[in-house]
Amino acid sequence: xxxxxxxxxxxxxxxxxxxxxPILWVxxxxxxxxxxxxxxxxxxxxxxxxxxxxxxxxxxxxQVSQVADKKITTIEGLSEEINHPVQNAWRTHDVPQxxxxxxxxxxxxxxxxxxxxxxxxxEIETAMRGNICRCATYVRIHEAVKTASQNL
Amino acid sequence: xxxxxxxHNRRSFxxxxxxxxxxxVLGFNWALTGCSPKDAAKIPxxxxxxxxxxxxxxDGLITIMSPNPEVGQNIKTAIPMIVAEELDVxxxxxxxxxxxLNTDVFTRQVAGGSQSLRHGWTSLRTTGATARQMLVNxxxxxxxxxxxxxxxxxxxxxxxxxSISYGDIASEASRLEVPEEVALKDPKDFKIIxxxxxxxxxxxxxAGKPLFGLDTYEEGMQYAVALRPPAFGLKLKSFDDSESxxxxxVNDVIQFGNxxxxxxxxxxxxxxxQKALKAEWEEDSKLESTAYHNEELIxxxxxxxxxxxxxxxxxxxxxxxADKIVEKIYEAPFLPHCPLEPMNFFxxxxxxxxxxxxxxxxxxxxxxxxxxxxxxxxxxxFIDLTRMGGGFGRRLYGDFVVESAQISELAKTPVKLVFTxxxxxxxxxxxxxxxxxxxxxxKDGKMTAYQLVGAGTNIGNAxxxxxxxxxxMEHYLVESHNMSxxxxxxxxxxxITNFLAYxxxxxxxxxxxxxxxxxxxxRLDLFEQAKSNPTGELKYDVDKSIGVIKLAxxxxxxxxxKDGVSQGFSSYYSHNTYVAEIAEVRxxxxxxxxxxxxxxxDCGIVVNPVSAINQVQGGIVDGIxxxxxxxxxFANGQPQMSNFDGFRLIRHGEHPPTIEVHFVKNTSDPTGLxxxxxxxxxxxxxxxxxxxxxxxxxxxxxxxGEINIG
Numbered sequence: 005x006x007x008x009x010x011x012x013x014x015x016x017x018x019x020x021x022x023x024x025x026p027i028l029w030v031x032x033x034x035x036x037x038x039x040x041x042x043x044x045x046x047x048x049x050x051x052x053x054x055x056x057x058x059x060x061x062x063x064x065x066x067q068v069s070q071v072a073d074k075k076i077t078t079i080e081g082l083s084e085e086i087n088h089p090v091q092n093a094w095r096t097h098d099v100p101q102x103x104x105x106x107x108x109x110x111x112x113x114x115x116x117x118x119x120x121x122x123x124x125x126x127e128i129e130t131a132m133r134g135n136i137c138r139c140a141t142y143v144r145i146h147e148a149v150k151t152a153s154q155n156l
Numbered sequence: 157x158x159x160x161x162x163x164h165n166r167r168s169f170x171x172x173x174x175x176x177x178x179x180x181v182l183g184f185n186w187a188l189t190g191c192s193p194k195d196a197a198k199i200p201x202x203x204x205x206x207x208x209x210x211x212x213x214x215d216g217l218i219t220i221m222s223p224n225p226e227v228g229q230n231i232k233t234a235i236p237m238i239v240a241e242e243l244d245v246x247x248x249x250x251x252x253x254x255x256x257l258n259t260d261v262f263t264r265q266v267a268g269g270s271q272s273l274r275h276g277w278t279s280l281r282t283t284g285a286t287a288r289q290m291l292v293n294x295x296x297x298x299x300x301x302x303x304x305x306x307x308x309x310x311x312x313x314x315x316x317x318x319s320i321s322y323g324d325i326a327s328e329a330s331r332l333e334v335p336e337e338v339a340l341k342d343p344k345d346f347k348i349i350x351x352x353x354x355x356x357x358x359x360x361x362x363a364g365k366p367l368f369g370l371d372t373y374e375e376g377m378q379y380a381v382a383l384r385p386p387a388f389g390l391k392l393k394s395f396d397d398s399e400s401x402x403x404x405x406v407n408d409v410i411q412f413g414n415x416x417x418x419x420x421x422x423x424x425x426x427x428x429x430q431k432a433l434k435a436e437w438e439e440d441s442k443l444e445s446t447a448y449h450n451e452e453l454i455x456x457x458x459x460x461x462x463x464x465x466x467x468x469x470x471x472x473x474x475x476x477x478a479d480k481i482v483e484k485i486y487e488a489p490f491l492p493h494c495p496l497e498p499m500n501f502f503x504x505x506x507x508x509x510x511x512x513x514x515x516x517x518x519x520x521x522x523x524x525x526x527x528x529x530x531x532x533x534x535x536x537x538f539i540d541l542t543r544m545g546g547g548f549g550r551r552l553y554g555d556f557v558v559e560s561a562q563i564s565e566l567a568k569t570p571v572k573l574v575f576t577x578x579x580x581x582x583x584x585x586x587x588x589x590x591x592x593x594x595x596x597x598x599k600d601g602k603m604t605a606y607q608l609v610g611a612g613t614n615i616g617n618a619x620x621x622x623x624x625x626x627x628x629m630e631h632y633l634v635e636s637h638n639m640s641x642x643x644x645x646x647x648x649x650x651x652i653t654n655f656l657a658y659x660x661x662x663x664x665x666x667x668x669x670x671x672x673x674x675x676x677x678x679r680l681d682l683f684e685q686a687k688s689n690p691t692g693e694l695k696y697d698v699d700k701s702i703g704v705i706k707l708a709x710x711x712x713x714x715x716x717x718k719d720g721v722s723q724g725f726s727s728y729y730s731h732n733t734y735v736a737e738i739a740e741v742r743x744x745x746x747x748x749x750x751x752x753x754x755x756x757x758d759c760g761i762v763v764n765p766v767s768a769i770n771q772v773q774g775g776i777v778d779g780i781x782x783x784x785x786x787x788x789x790f791a792n793g794q795p796q797m798s799n800f801d802g803f804r805l806i807r808h809g810e811h812p813p814t815i816e817v818h819f820v821k822n823t824s825d826p827t828g829l830x831x832x833x834x835x836x837x838x839x840x841x842x843x844x845x846x847x848x849x850x851x852x853x854x855x856x857x858x859x860x861g862e863i864n865i866g
Contacts, residue, residue, distance in 0.1 A: 005404055022404050022424070029424040033379070038371040039364020041545070042423075043496045044577040048800035051496055079364030091362045098354045098766045101774055102228030103361040104368060104497045104545025129809030136800065138496040138546045139228050140777035141770060142811040 008072045012037065013081025019068070027071050028052045028063035031078060039079035039107045043136070050135030053108035053115075054078050060115035062134075079107035082114060090114045093152035101139035109135045113149045121156050123149070158340045210239055210287060216311055216323030218245050221255040224276075225267040225517055226357075227547040229830040230767040233356045234273060235280060237763055241348040242284030242341060245311040245322065252356045257519035257539040267517040267544075268552055268647070273763060273826045274732060285338040287329075291322050294329035343761060343823045352766030357543065367543040369514035372502040372572055378407060378419045380563050380571040381426035383433050384583045385414060387793030388643045391440040392416070399432040409433070410566050417563045423574055430576075441642045443793035446489070446589070449613055452639050453591040456611035457485065461635035465621035468692045469631035471597070474605030478597035482667050486594070486659035487855045490613070490788045491587035491648055492797075494805060497545020498580040503560035504570035509536045510561055515544035515551055522554030526561045548778075549647040553585045578798040586788065587648030588612040590655060594663040597631070603667055603682075605631035610656070613641040620652060622695040623729055625664075628686035643790065649778065650831040653730060655856065658783060661726040661839025666852060675725050675843070676709050696729045703820050704736040704756040711818045712738035712754030721751070724844025730832035734758040734820075737776065737833070739812070739840035741848040748848045750780060750841055752814040755833055760824035771829040773815045779837030781806025787857045804859075 010017045012035060019034045026045075031037045031054070040063055043051030047065035054063045055077035082088045090113045093099075100106045109132070116123055116131040123131065128149050137145060211219040220236035236252045257265055266272075288308055295313040296303040298320075306315035311322045343349075360367055385391060395416055397409040405425030410417050418429035475481055501514035510530060516522050519539045527534040544551055560573035575583070590612030597605035606629045610618030621634035648654060668678035680702060687698040705727050708714070717723045720742055727736035740752040753776050762768045785804040789796045797803040842853045 021422075022428075025422075025424045029422060033422040033424070036373060037364075038366035038373070041368075041497070042370065042574075043498075044800050045427075046577075046799055046801060049496060049577075082364075086359060086363045094362050095354065095358055098352075098358065098770065100228075100355060100358070100361050101230065101770060102495070102497070102544060102546040103355075103357065104495075106361055107364045110362065125813070132808040134807075136496065136805050136807060138494060138548070138778075138805065140774040140781060140806060140811065142777060142806075142808045143773050143813075143815055144770060145808065146813070 012076045023069040025068045030068050051105050051108040053111040060112045089152040089155045093148040097144045097148040099144040105137045212326040214323050218250045223255040223265050224272050227267045227544040231272050234763045238280040239284040242281045243288050244308040277825050289335050289338045290329040294325045368545050369542040370500045377570045379423045379426045380417050380419050380573045381430040382415050382417045389441045389443040389793040390437040393436040393438040395435040400429040403429045412562045445791050446789040449589050453611045456637035457593045465634040471605040471607050471631045471633045474597040474631045480598045483595040486592045488590045488655040490589045491786050492581045492584045493548040493550035495546030499556040499575040501557045501560040502572045503564035505565040511538050513540040517547050517551040522557045525554050548649040582795040585644045585646040588615040588645040592659045596667045607633045609635045611637035613639050614645040627690040627694040628682040630691050650834045653835040657728040657835030658838030662842045665843040700734040700758045704734045707756035708736035722844050722847035724840045726836040726839035728836040730835045732827040733832035737836045737840040739844040741844040748845050750812045753812045754816045756818045758820035760826040762819050769817045772817045772833040775833035776837045777811045779834035783838035784858045
């Protein structure tokens with residue numbers, strides 16, 4: 005076990021965990037930030053997507069020791085008033101079915117738009133390809149990313 | 157407007173009481189409304205019941221309990237919309253709560269079979285209308301006027317120069333008798349039903365609130381991860397947990413039956429503890445492989461069944477005198493369900509009771525299983541329902557709930573049992589592997605006989621013998637074979653038809669081609685035959701079948717594809733809903749890509765269009781995804797795929813960019829939408845791909861290995 009100082013959603017946290025613990029499980033089990041989801045544990049489904057220094061990252065595949073001193077943002081920290089343009093677009097298009105993957109989808113979408121505010125259809129497809137939606141709401145996810153892009 | 161009795165067999169199905177703090181609570185019991193759908197035999201008996209309740213508080217807020225488990229079908233929004241419509245309230249004043257399993261108040265707390273709205277429709281409307289009538293009666297009494305002189309709108313009663321809100325009269329209403337008859341609205345007067353209302357949980361979902369079973373956290377809880385036999389047919393011989401117990405955070409390792417559970421302070425510690433277990437397994441029954449299943453299923457297809465599922469006329473005589481016989485075999489693999497939220501459940505089993513909480517499509521049946529395994533009365537078992545991160549049929553089976561209860565009982569601690577993705581995919585309840593042989597006799601430009609033989613692993617009836625083209629064929633024979641397997645199988649979104657529809661619709665496309673008839677016209681001709689001169693019992697609605705085919709052909713510009721676009725057609729009667737789909741494929745170099753799907757669908761009244769379109773689009777993409785990529789196999793009883801690197805799910809960009817959904821406008825009572833759009837999609841795509849490439853597809857998945865189509 006070791007002590008790590010983490011900066012999550014602008015707050016400092018100290019956790020005492022094994023260094024090999026994926027940041028996903030630190031967020032979920034230690035900090036009880038449960039919006040970040042477990043789906044596969046091998047970086048294949050994107051349900052666990054968070055921002056590390058602003059970049060979309062798979063939290064299931066990054067050890068806590070790799071992210072200490074970095075700026076971590078989870079879905080809970082995407083906006084204070086649930087009004088990030090991506091969240092607004094997800095609301096407008098009523099995107100979710102089961103909703104389980106959607107935090108990861110929104111984190112990938114918001115990271116994309118932060119570096120590319122006007123992505124083409126192909127750029128959206130590439131950026132969102134790592135996020136599986138088992139309910140297959142891809143048509144709406146795509147529309148919502150475009151709407152968010154227009155409302156940045 | 158229609159009048160409906162609130163009593164059945166002299167028992168009221170509505171129970172009224174005063175709410176704590178003032179107001180009215182109306183409970184209703186759907187089991188007493190005497191619903192008997194035509195195809196009752198096909199649906200488990202417990203699915204025929206449904207009820208719920210609503211509460212009107214003194215402040216005018218309406219709380220509507222949604223008893224059915226929410227698995228992404230958006231029932232938690234649709235059920236309250238129906239109640240609120242007849243109650244005549246402002247949707248903005250409605251609060252929806254997920255009810256726990258409570259068989260004293262509710263029945264049919266099930267998510268499955270696309271049946272919730274179909275069975276709940278009249279009961280839900282009657283409940284809303286009854287509450288409304290009681291509020292009106294209370295106001296009429298207060299003002300000493302005839303109730304018929306009063307009107308309601310948005311939760312306010314008006315008439316004779318008076319007006320009062322529901323909240324202000326609710327307590328008085330709760331002291332009145334339940335009226336014996338109430339009037340239901342004419343569908344043309346609907347203000348909520350048929351309008352798009354966003355998901356009632358949208359704010360929580362987009363904020364990342366802990367809504368799901370995996371998000372459960374209770375004080376004192378331990379995290380449990382279990383090691384199960386790595387192959388079907390193996391049982392536990394011995395195990396060494398010494399390394400597992402050394403993992404930081406691991407508190408206990410216990411054997412339960414054929415499995416071993418690791419209990420820890422965190423999910424990660426429990427996963428590490430599971431990986432550190434050393435177990436020896438021994439053969440308990442045959443270790444089956446995919447090659448073995450394939451061989452046995454083909455043998456069954458060549459075996460005469462003892463009894464046909466349906467036999468009209470004499471197909472053999474027609475085959476003998478046919479000009480040509482078309483005969484094809486279609487093959488489907490097992491499929492795991494892969495809801496993105498893996499199986500999990502919370503359990504706290506104590507001397508007094510067993511408290512459970514989590515995502516389950518069948519809480520009532522599962523409570524019974526848990527009670528049996530624990531050897532306790534059902535009255536000591538409580539199940540609270542969380543939102544489910546998908547189900548697709550997997551959560552109809554309560555094995556993981558039972559496991560959580562067993563672990564909690566043995567370890568004497570509250571636990572949250574978590575499946576890793578590998579656990580979820582390898583300890584599944586899979587879609588059966590199946591094969592179908594179709595045979596058609598062609599003579600004088602017509603299909604004169606139709607024969608189908610189906611076989612599958614633990615499949616029960618592999619066919620849907622009364623579906624089209626039954627009744628359209630004078631000579632028709634359907635047989636089914638079951639192959640017993642020790643691999644657990646079960647319902648997978650649109651059971652049986654998720655593959656059978658593809659096979660049938662691809663086969664009919666090939667027959668139409670052989671006959672030189674347009675595939676849409678070919679189907680229309682057959683339906684006309686079923687209408688004008690049906691053979692045997694006709695068990696589907698011909699007009700609705702024709703209606704969706706014509707609507708799809710019109711909206712999808714059938715036969716008028718743009719240059720470079722190939723169209724494929726498919727239609728199916730799917731879980732009481734009628735669907736027709738046209739897929740468009742374009743070649744991208746040598747790769748066919750599905751660029752568009754046009755769907756026409758008749759599910760009766762569309763309760764919530766924004767959600768209905770989502771369900772239809774999702775079902776189509778799900779169907780295409782599994783038809784194209786879904787491959788699952790076994791070697792010596794062991795699943796050969798265990799995560800999303802080996803088992804391919806459809807991804808963003810692989811879906812058709814355009815999916816048009818056209819609902820047939822009508823006033824029929826609603827049927828379901830959770831499954832119906834899926835079955836026809838594989839056939840529409842296969843038929844379009846044939847036009848684009850000249851290659852007929854007989855096996856799913858269409859894509860094997862690294863070839864990237866779509």
